[in-house]
Each structure stands twice: as structure tokens, then as C-alpha cells.
Amino acid sequence: MAVSESVPLLMRLVSASVSVSYRAARIARDVLIKGDLGIVDKGGKNDLQTEADRSAQRCIIASLHKQFPNVAIFGEEDLAPTTKIPDDFIETEFDQDVLRHECPENLRNINNDDVVIWVDPLDGTKEFTEGFLDHVTVLIGIAVKGVATAGVINQPFHNFEEIPKYGKARCIWGVQGLGSFGFKRNAHLEGNVITTTRSHSDYTITKTVEACEPTEVLRVGGAGHKVLLLIEKKAHAYVFASIGCKKWDTCAPEAILQSLGGRLTDIHGHPIPYHANVVHNNTGGVLATVANHDWYVNKIKEKVDSETLSKFESVKAAPPSLESQLSQQTLNIQNSSSKSANGKVGEEKEPNAAKQERMARKRRLEEGDSKL
Ligand SMILES: Nc1ncnc2c1ncn2[C@@H]1O[C@H](COP(=O)(O)O)[C@@H](OP(=O)(O)O)[C@H]1O
Numbered sequence: 001m002a003v004s005e006s007v008p009l010l011m012r013l014v015s016a017s018v019s020v021s022y023r024a025a026r027i028a029r030d031v032l033i034k035g036d037l038g039i040v041d042k043g044g045k046n047d048l049q050t051e052a053d054r055s056a057q058r059c060i061i062a063s064l065h066k067q068f069p070n071v072a073i074f075g076e077e078d079l080a081p082t083t084k085i086p087d088d089f090i091e092t093e094f095d096q097d098v099l100r101h102e103c104p105e106n107l108r109n110i111n112n113d114d115v116v117i118w119v120d121p122l123d124g125t126k127e128f129t130e131g132f133l134d135h136v137t138v139l140i141g142i143a144v145k146g147v148a149t150a151g152v153i154n155q156p157f158h159n160f161e162e163i164p165k166y167g168k169a170r171c172i173w174g175v176q177g178l179g180s181f182g183f184k185r186n187a188h189l190e191g192n193v194i195t196t197t198r199s200h201s202d203y204t205i206t207k208t209v210e211a212c213e214p215t216e217v218l219r220v221g222g223a224g225h226k227v228l229l230l231i232e233k234k235a236h237a238y239v240f241a242s243i244g245c246k247k248w249d250t251c252a253p254e255a256i257l258q259s260l261g262g263r264l265t266d267i268h269g270h271p272i273p274y275h276a277n278v279v280h281n282n283t284g285g286v287l288a289t290v291a292n293h294d295w296y297v298n299k300i301k302e303k304v305d306s307e308t309l310s311k312f313e314s315v316k317a318a319p320p321s322l323e324s325q326l327s328q329q330t331l332n333i334q335n336s337s338s339k340s341a342n343g344k345v346g347e348e349k350e351p352n353a354a355k356q357e358r359m360a361r362k363r364r365l366e367e368g369d370s371k372l
């Protein structure tokens with residue numbers, strides 16, 4: 001169902017993202033049921049891609065781009081720009097439950113240029129290939145003026161051990177200043193339960209977790225899944241002293257966690273910026289907490305040696321030069337017919353010169369040059 005333009009842009013974006021996250025979850029489930037995962041090794045440490053990652057990204061980016069052609073969208077996977085997108089990958093529904101909520105006052109008047117969408121079509125890919133299905137999530141994060149503001153976490157295989165045929169998809173969404181929906185929170189959790197990576201661990205990660213004096217460590221897959229543990233109060237903190245996580249891993253989880261009063265920053269306690277032109281890796285690592293964030297920051301500062309800590313650089317919010325913005329992006333803007341493929345549909349929240357360049361590229365695309 002279409003939605004009135006009088007509904008604030010942010011709520012339309014969240015509503016469309018919830019709907020398309022269910023479509024992407026269905027795609028991931030279909031890939032698993034068919035049984036041919038089509039695994040590609042991307043060359044990093046346990047850095048895999050499957051048919052579910054590829055198809056879910058095509059579905060999410062093509063659908064959101066069709067509804068919001070002037071919003072910048074970045075997806076994790078680099079996909080060939082020529083691949084045809086099946087018509088049934090295009091989701092046009094808007095989630096009605098989201099639209100019943102009022103947009104927070106301070107977010108009512110944002111416009112297209114303020115927004116960047118960060119898409120991880122399948123977070124926890126390594127775990128997906130190994131059958132840890134509850135670690136898998138679809139992440140759609142909406143940044144406004146560089147701040148993680150709203151997010152959607154869809155868990156395609158929720159409760160897969162109890163519900164036959166790989167469980168059932170569930171969707172958690174939230175907006176800063178409004179709250180988060182779609183889950184139950186434990187009232188209380190004893191001790192100091194810390195969650196961290198299971199498939200990308202190393203000495204520094206383990207030492208940094210130990211610095212936070214855990215009573216229990218949960219080594220699980222996926223940034224989305226780990227933040228879900230915090231949101232549901234099954235863990236107190238997510239500690240990841242590594243530059244391996246990217247903006248699409250943390251934007252949606254951060255927005256939801258922060259809407260509940262938690263925090264997600266780098267390991268120094270500095271905010272992570274989500275403008276279109278930031279480096280994709282979270283070079284300062286990731287620290288997410290339900291409460292007492294500064295206590296964890298101080299423990300890390302106190303107990304991890306300064307040479308190790310100096311390797312984790314906080315990302316500066318200042319935009320890089322125009323040249324680096326343009327070379328950094330694989331920009332595959334597709335036509336609004338959404339027939340062509342996508343990798344990153346990015347229209348930078350940029351200074352004037354970059355905007356002119358973008359418009360020129362868009363014009364060239366519309367004239368049929370799909371390799372821009
Ligand atoms: N060293 C590394 N190399 C590549 N990706 C990494 C990484 N460390 C973390 N990541 C990415 O960050 C996300 C969370 O990692 P982890 O599950 O280890 O906590 C995963 O996203 P994807 O599964 O979407 O690729 C993972 O690939």
C-alpha cells in the first residue's frame with residue numbers, strides 16, 4: 001500500500017525497511033531450504049558471501065531505491081552492476097504498524113540529503129554457513145546527519161531450534177526518541193556477561209574482553225545478533241577490539257540500542273559517524289553496552305596497553321576530500337525501473353561540487369551507461 005507524502009520521511013523509511021527486511025528474510029530462508037548456499041570466499045579472515053547475501057542485498061537496495069530514489073544507500077556486498085533483479089524481489093509495501101507511531105518532533109523535517117542507509121543483507125554469514133541460524137540477521141540502519149537514528153534488525157530463523165522448518169522471521173525496529181519494538185526484554189541479568197566474536201577472534205580481542213572483567217563470555221556470530229543479546233538483556237556488553245566490523249554492521253544495532261538508553265561507540269568511547277563519505281571499517285573497534293558505558297571505556301584504558309590501544313583510531317566526522325569520496329565508492333546507481341543490479345547505491349551527502357558530479361553521473365546513467 002502506498003503511503004502519503006505527508007508522513008515524515010523517517011517514518012516512511014523505517015516502514016519500508018521493516019517490510020523489505022521480511023522479504024529479504026524470506027529470500028535467506030529460501031536459499032537455505034533449497035540447500036545450495038553458493039559460498040564465495042571474499043578473501044579476508046572468515047569473510048564469506050552466499051547467495052542469500054547477494055539476493056537479499058539486491059532485494060533491499062532495489063526496493064528502497066525505487067521508493068526513495070534520492071537517498072544514499074550503501075550495502076555490504078560488491079555486486080556486478082549488470083545482474084537482472086527478479087520482479088518479485090521488489091517490495092513495495094509499507095509496514096502499517098510503524099506508520100501508527102508518531103515521528104519524534106526533532107526528526108519530522110529531515111530531507112533526502114540528510115539520510116544515509118547502511119545495509120547488511122545478511123550479518124553472521126560465517127555462522128549461516130555453519131548452521132548457527134539464530135546468529136543471522138538482516139540489518140538496515142538509517143543515519144540522519146551522520147548519526148545512527150533508526151534501525152531494523154530482522155532475524156530470519158528466530159527460534160529455529162523450537163519451531164520446525166528453521167524457525168520464523170521476527171523484526172525488531174527502533175527510532176531514537178521513539179523507542180524500539182518487536183522483542184521482550186529480561187527484567188534483570190546477574191554478573192557482567194560480555195559477548196564477542198566467535199569467528200574473528202585474536203589475542204587483542206580476547207585481552208580486551210578480559211580487561212572488562214567478565215563473569216561470563218558469550219562468543220557468538222554477527223554484530224546484529226550480539227546487540228540483540230544486549231537489547232534483550234542477555235548480555236551486558238559487546239566488546240570487539242578489531243577493525244573488522246563495518247558501518248553496515250553497527251548502524252541499525254546502534255540506533256535500536258540507543259533508543260533504549262544503551263550506547264554503541266568505538267572502544268575509546270567516541271561516537272561512530274555514519275556520513276556517506278566515512279571509511280567503511282569501524283577503525284576504532286566496537287563497544288556496546290546496556291548501561292555503565294564509561295566504566296567499560298575506563299577498564300579498557302586502564303588494562304589494555306597503550307601501544308595496542310593506539311592501533312584503534314576513532315573515525316573523524318569531517319568529510320574527506322572530494323577525490324577520495326569519489327574513488328572510495330563503487331557507485332552503481334540503478335534506474336528507477338530497478339531492472340539493473342546494484343552494489344552500492346550511493347549519493348553522497350556531499351559538498352556542492354560532489355553534488356554536481358553526482359547529478360552528472362546520474363544523467364549519464366539515465367542515458368544508459370551502467371558502468372559508472
Ligand atoms: N576480521 C574481519 N574480517 C572481515 N569481516 C569481519 C572481521 N571481523 C568482523 N567482521 C564482520 O563483522 C560482522 C560481525 O563479526 P563477528 O560475527 O565475528 O562478530 C560480520 O559481518 P558479516 O557476517 O555480515 O560479514 C563479519 O564478517
Ligand SMILES: [Mg+2]
Pocket residue numbers: 120122123124223248249
Ligand atoms: Mg555484517
